Amino acid sequence: MMIKNSEFIISAVNPSQYPTDNRVEIAFVGRSNAGKSSLINTITNRRKLAKTSGTPGKTRLINFFLINDEFYFVDLPGYGFAKVSKKEQEKWGGMMEKYLINRPQLKTIVLLVDSRHKPTQDDVHMYEWIKHYGYEAVIVATKSDKIKRSEFKKNEKIIKETLKFRGDDKFIFFSSLNKAGKEELTEMLISDI
Template sequence: MEIKQAEFTTSAVKPGQYPEDGRVEIAFVGRSNVGKSSLINTVTNRRKLVKVSQTPGKTRLINFFIINNQFYFVDLPGYGYAKVSKSEQAKWGGMMEQYLINRPQLKKVALLVDCRHKPTGDDVMMYEWIKHYGYQVIVVATKKDKLNKSELQRSAKVIKETLKLNPEDNLVFFSSLKKEGKEELLNEMFKDIEL
């Protein structure tokens, strides 16, 4: 899959604001500082498609981006950032759950984790949520450039064990800085998907 065109379409907080054209959607979710914006920009070949913030927790809406005029990338709010109030966190959780519960267009979810750290309780809960709602999940371990080869092997073991990955779940290591893992991630995203 080659991405030739990517544009911001709309932001939403409730189902009535989601696109209604029935196109396939692939969502991205992860902790607030995991590098989600950078990853989407790298995958779409657009440096500023998604605003990259120095302040974690900036994505507070569900953002839809039309790709190749064929399908959507959906950027979900980051979670697990301590400086956000509990009521705000609960609001985001409700918004994301609402999206995940009843979205037949959503075919896959990329769950981003930082390869330098053991997945958090929030990451485990998000993985279980995605599986509970019956979506295919791709676990993307970001910031690959920060680890050497043996550290990456250890990281893969820790991520698989902590999330209790199923054999059919894919783990892709990714570096936005070096653009490593991009082809593999795109291949995983579009495997078994009819556009």
């Protein structure tokens, strides 16, 4: 299946604003600088569908994008890096938790980690949370254009060991810059919708 069309539907703060059409949802989570918006733009072939910025923490709401008139990509606020107050971060956390715990339409959670670095404690907590609530997890190691080919295996091992990766989850390297991993990731996400 290819992504033929994508459109922004709504930015939500609370459940009363979420779409009510019961379509399947795939959520994207990760640190504020992990590249969620860039990834969404790359796999939908839309440069400005999701807002990107040089300043981490641009996504402050839960953004719903309708894909192929069939399902949603959901861009969640980033964690751990944005230069915002503790109070604002707690507000984002509560908003995300409400969405992630009470959303039966949510099928898969895509966790973005930086391929160059060992996952942070926040990444580990997010992965544990995904598994605790029984979601399918897809781990995407972003910015893979910034590491050497010879480092891929070593970095994959570090990421999987740090997260205590479960065998039923999926892992892929990805680059928004050179589009490496784009086709495989798209297939991975939408093949069984």
